[in-house]
Amino acid sequence: MSRAPRPLPPSFYQRPTEDVARDLLGRDLWRRLPGGEIAGGRIVEAEAYFGPDDPASHAYRRTLRSEIMYGPAGIAYIYFTYGMHYCLNVVCEPEGTAGAVLIRALEPRRGLAAMAARRGAAAIDGRGRPRSEAICSGPGKLTQALAIDHCLNGAPLQGPEIWLATGEEPVPDVLMDVTPRIGIRRGRDRLARFIVRDNPCLSR
DNA sequence: GTGACGATAATCT
């Protein structure tokens, strides 16, 4: 007996950010692309960002941009950075407490050709086949592959444009690893990056 | 295989 895949409910996200980040490994992220096709895959890398005590977090200071991290859980926080890239976060914690998880990498499972086409030459091999380890192996890559931009900032994560689901392939505890976060200057000491060890689709 | 570097614009001081 198979259950229809159902989106993770807001209560999933209304917990300590670190718990959500760890629990997101192995879950599926799906996106209805502008053409209507469903694309996405399995989360293999995620980072937790906290509140006023975390200098790496946008919520270190409460500003117009970071206000969304203080809001209700279960919605998307998408920001633009380096003049070029979007990054996808999921807002966590009860309303009033800041926290979000940055989705950093997916193992592509569906819509590979469409995602690879959006990513360009770097995601296609010599024979024109999608390179699965190059499609969603980074926070900027996966938003490009899935057509995620500022228009989805604040969108609910229960669909229909974007949603997360239980996942068909859970991650065994022995394959989960924790490391410092990537690409930050302050807050490097904190172990808040969660990965599926040795997965070929991790970011660099 | 590694490391340096430029692109490019929103956000904040």
Added chain:
DNA sequence: GATTATCGTCACA
């Protein structure tokens, strides 16, 4: 005016 939760390309080994 400085900074940035990134990526692809280019040297060089």
